[in-house]
Amino acid sequence: MMELLSYSFMQRAMIVGILVSLVCPTIGLFLVLRRLALIGDSLAHVTLAGVAFGILFGIYPVYSAIVFALLASLCIEFFRKKYENYAEISLAIVLSGGIAVATVLISLGNTAGILGYLFGSIVLVTEHDIIITVILGIFVLVSILILYKPLFYISFDEESARIAGVPVKQVNVYFSILVAVTIAISMRVVGILLVTSLMTLPVAASLQIARSFKSALIYSIGFSVVSVITGLISSFYLNLAPGGTIVLAALTILLLAMFFSSK
Amino acid sequence: MKETIVKVRNLTFGYDKNTILENTNLEIKRGDYIGLVGPNGSAKTTLIRLILGLLEPDSGHIELFSQHIKKFNQWDKIGYISQNAREFNSSFPATVEEIVEGSLVSRPGFLNLFARPNRKKIREVLRIVGLEKHKNKLIGNLSGGQQQKVLIARVLVRNPEIIFMDEPLVGIDFNAQKTFYNFMKILNRELGITLVMVSHDIFMLMDQVNKIAFIRNKKLQLHEVDSKLDSLDKRKLLEKIYGV
Ligand SMILES: Nc1ncnc2c1ncn2[C@@H]1O[C@H](COP(=O)(O)OP(=O)(O)OP(=O)(O)O)[C@@H](O)[C@H]1O
Numbered sequence: 284m285m286e287l288l289s290y291s292f293m294q295r296a297m298i299v300g301i302l303v304s305l306v307c308p309t310i311g312l313f314l315v316l317r318r319l320a321l322i323g324d325s326l327a328h329v330t331l332a333g334v335a336f337g338i339l340f341g342i343y344p345v346y347s348a349i350v351f352a353l354l355a356s357l358c359i360e361f362f363r364k365k366y367e368n369y370a371e372i373s374l375a376i377v378l379s380g381g382i383a384v385a386t387v388l389i390s391l392g393n394t395a396g397i398l399g400y401l402f403g404s405i406v407l408v409t410e411h412d413i414i415i416t417v418i419l420g421i422f423v424l425v426s427i428l429i430l431y432k433p434l435f436y437i438s439f440d441e442e443s444a445r446i447a448g449v450p451v452k453q454v455n456v457y458f459s460i461l462v463a464v465t466i467a468i469s470m471r472v473v474g475i476l477l478v479t480s481l482m483t484l485p486v487a488a489s490l491q492i493a494r495s496f497k498s499a500l501i502y503s504i505g506f507s508v509v510s511v512i513t514g515l516i517s518s519f520y521l522n523l524a525p526g527g528t529i530v531l532a533a534l535t536i537l538l539l540a541m542f543f544s545s546k
Numbered sequence: 547m548k549e550t551i552v553k554v555r556n557l558t559f560g561y562d563k564n565t566i567l568e569n570t571n572l573e574i575k576r577g578d579y580i581g582l583v584g585p586n587g588s589a590k591t592t593l594i595r596l597i598l599g600l601l602e603p604d605s606g607h608i609e610l611f612s613q614h615i616k617k618f619n620q621w622d623k624i625g626y627i628s629q630n631a632r633e634f635n636s637s638f639p640a641t642v643e644e645i646v647e648g649s650l651v652s653r654p655g656f657l658n659l660f661a662r663p664n665r666k667k668i669r670e671v672l673r674i675v676g677l678e679k680h681k682n683k684l685i686g687n688l689s690g691g692q693q694q695k696v697l698i699a700r701v702l703v704r705n706p707e708i709i710f711m712d713e714p715l716v717g718i719d720f721n722a723q724k725t726f727y728n729f730m731k732i733l734n735r736e737l738g739i740t741l742v743m744v745s746h747d748i749f750m751l752m753d754q755v756n757k758i759a760f761i762r763n764k765k766l767q768l769h770e771v772d773s774k775l776d777s778l779d780k781r782k783l784l785e786k787i788y789g790v
């Protein structure tokens with residue numbers, strides 16, 4: 284274990300991984316409770332286009348990914364108003380758009396580096412990645428602290444939240460920004476294809492056993508941290524892409540939680 | 547003369563081109579207990595949502611606590627239990643206490659999280675609705691009637707001066723209904739909370755309320771109900787209301 288941490292690339296992967304494992308399930312819990320888990324997935328696919336764009340034009344991919352994801356969440360809101368009773372349609376539209384743009388951009392030029400973003404990577408985490416992840420990760424966590432109560436209110440009952448004077452629209456926009464940022468900082472280690480899993484699997488496991496909202500939040504974070512650490516360690520020893528090992532660890536926890544839950 | 551807390555003047559509204567409320571007027575005075583009745587689709591729910599600013603009237607004027615609805619900002623004075631309030635996600639992972647506490651804070655803010663919630667108030671409200679013993683249970687593990695009480699508790703904890711309830715008793719058993727009505731009486735008579743309740747059970751309502759508001763032909767008529775009415779008087783009043 285100690286030997287593992289003597290590699291500086293592994294230290295970097297752990298720092299980024301643990302931060303991401305704190306942020307993802309926190310955002311994910313509210314997404315799941317609002318039945319919006321698939322928003323994460325749609326945004327992740329758009330993020331792929333953002334990364335391709337960044338690589339193609341020599342921009343730091345996290346930045347272009349955030350910009351693309353933010354634009355996409357605006358689009359989702361826009362389409363959601365058009366199809367008020369079919370929220371999934373807006374997600375499908377944005378997801379398709381994201382993949383289409385990504386495919387075009389990837390085939391336009393030399394975007395070999397994109398694989399590391401698709402499946403995650405431990406060796407490729409740079410100093411720059413760490414700085415950005417720490418800054419943005421803390422930004423998301425602090426924002427969640429600020430929005431915690433209004434988000435709880437909205438998640439349980441959006442309409443009475445509105446009547447009670449919760450600035451629902453502003454909170455929702457702020458929250459979409461947080462989702463976009465979370466995906467962008469998570470893709471380096473977990474991979475674009477599996478970011479949503481880290482947002483939903485630990486939450487799904489926690490819902491099996493939680494006896495209160497607080498415990499749901501704590502379990503989600505706990506499961507996520509354990510998944511990321513075991514995933515990164517096995518990725519190192521077995522020489523596998525970390526995205527896969529992390530999510531397999533999360534899946535195992537989910538199965539165990541289902542097995543032991545009384546529900 | 548009691549203070550008018552809701553004033554609706556010449557209100558006209560339609561979801562599309564068909565108007566369903568036309569030049570409707572209504573005054574709710576402090577302390578009123580109003581039963582809002584009318585056939586399915588007569589715009590009871592719509593009227594409440596207009597008063598709450600969730601829908602925008604085509605024309606007319608709405609005042610809440612003597613303020614124009616557009617300028618009104620004391621929403622904590624108003625409680626609302628919507629017709630589909632009980633369709634909430636019943637596997638929401640929160641305890642009764644957390645749900646009630648959750649409706650106390652409405653503004654984003656860093657200090658929210660460290661602010662001590664008003665435990666005494668929460669406990670008192672849970673006692674009023676009779677759910678103290680269940681405060682640590684997940685809301686999904688309660689019966690329908692108990693869940694209804696949680697929804698009432700989360701409205702009460704904010705100290706509203708008027709509560710709108712849209713068919714709160716659908717699916718609630720007879721005994722629980724009686725308890726509920728007794729409880730509403732206490733809220734109204736002892737705590738002085740103004741109540742507006744939509745229900746199709748007009749016979750039950752007439753024993754409780756001091757006014758019946760009836761929507762017919764896109765208009766609303768308000769009838770006083772004398773608490774000393776005998777059954778014959780009631781039948782006469784019903785005939786007058788329904789126009790039979
Ligand atoms: N969102 C909507 N869009 C279009 N029409 C609507 C909408 N909601 C209600 N309506 C129509 O407006 C009319 C009044 O509906 P409303 O829900 O206010 O009736 P209600 O008196 O509450 O009925 P119920 O007793 O069934 O609850 C109905 O004819 C209904 O079809």
Ligand SMILES: [Mg+2]
Binds near residue numbers: 590591629
């Ligand atoms: Mg109705």
